[in-house]
Amino acid sequence: xxxxxxxxxxxxxxxxxxxxxxxxxxxxxxxxxxxxxxxxxxxxxxxxxxxxxxxxxxxxxxxxxxxxxxxxxxxxxxxxxxxxxxxxxxxxxxxxxxxxxxxxxxxxxxxxxxxxxxxxxxxxxxxxxxxxxxxxxxxxxxxxxxxxxxxxxxxxxxxxxxxxxxxxxxxxxxxxxxxxxxxxxxxxxxxxxxxxxxxxxx
Numbered sequence: 001x002x003x004x005x006x007x008x009x010x011x012x013x014x015x016x017x018x019x020x021x022x023x024x025x026x027x028x029x030x031x032x033x034x035x036x037x038x039x040x041x042x043x044x045x046x047x048x049x050x051x052x053x054x055x056x057x058x059x060x061x062x063x064x065x066x067x068x069x070x071x072x073x074x075x076x077x078x079x080x081x082x083x084x085x086x087x088x089x090x091x092x093x094x095x096x097x098x099x100x101x102x103x104x105x106x107x108x109x110x111x112x113x114x115x116x117x118x119x120x121x122x123x124x125x126x127x128x129x130x131x132x133x134x135x136x137x138x139x140x141x142x143x144x145x146x147x148x149x150x151x152x153x154x155x156x157x158x159x160x161x162x163x164x165x166x167x168x169x170x171x172x173x174x175x176x177x178x179x180x181x182x183x184x185x186x187x188x189x190x191x192x193x194x195x196x197x198x199x200x201x202x
Contacts, residue, residue, distance in 0.1 A: 059202070060087040062107045064172065065142070068198035070191040073101075080104065087174070090195070097181030099158050101188045103195065110173040115166045118175070119148065122164060126151050141167045141176070142199040152182060161185045163192070169201065 058075050059066045069075070069090050076091040085106040092101040110118075127133045131153040139146040148165035159182040167174045180188030 057198075058088065058090070060105060060107070062087050062172070063202060064107065064170070064174075065202060066198075066200050067195055070194050073191075073195075076102070092191075095181075096184035096187075097158060099160060099179075099181035099184075101178070101180040101184060101191060103192065104177045104179075106175045107172050109171060110168070111171065112168040112173075115168045115173040118173070119164070119166050123149050136163050136165065139165055139193075139196060141165075141174075141196060142201050144169050144201075146176070148176075159183070161188075163189070 057066045057068050061077065064087075067088075067090075070092075072093045073090050074093060075089070077086060077089045079091075080086045080089045083104075083106070085108045086104070087107040088103075088105040090103045094100065123133050131151050134150050136148045136150045139148075144167045146165040146167045148163060151162045151164070153160055153162075160179055161182045162177055162179040164175065164177045167176070178188060178192045
């Protein structure tokens with residue numbers, strides 16, 4: 001049975017979530033009123049999440065995959081309390097351009113057609129919001145092809161670059177959104193590639 005597209009978290013909402021994860025210690029579905037938090041809080045995680053040591057394998061909440069975060073990254077899934085279908089959040093412990101690189105992964109029931117619709121809708125919505133949207137180079141997520149797009153914009157005075165990818169596997173769709181400051185975009189992609197090289201479906 002085909003899942004209703006409305007059940008899938010929108011790429012626009014996901015992009016908002018990742019921006020807040022990178023800017024602030026606390027993540028909600030709406031922008032925080034205060035200015036971005038200092039980097040000092042980026043290495044701590046709330047109750048229910050543990051700091052990951054180098055080489056530690058982390059499992060998504062769905063149980064469908066594991067990854068090994070890059071050095072200096074920690075699991076911060078519990079910070080994304082305002083976003084539906086959250087599977088995993090990983091956050092760098094350091095900031096470049098006042099922004100911490102991070103990866104937000106969501107998962108929901110759906111097939112390739114649902115995923116294609118969500119990606120197309122996300123591009124349209126973000127473009128309509130005045131953000132610059134362009135194609136992103138294709139990736140492979142443990143043998144599954146991932147297509148997506150890149151978004152650049154400024155929020156809270158921070159120039160952000162987000163790359164959103166979608167993967168369909170086993171009757172579920174996964175949205176992976178990597179964000180960084182524009183100044184650290186090349187390094188962030190290298191860290192993303194490193195992480196993807198450890199991704200394993202379970």
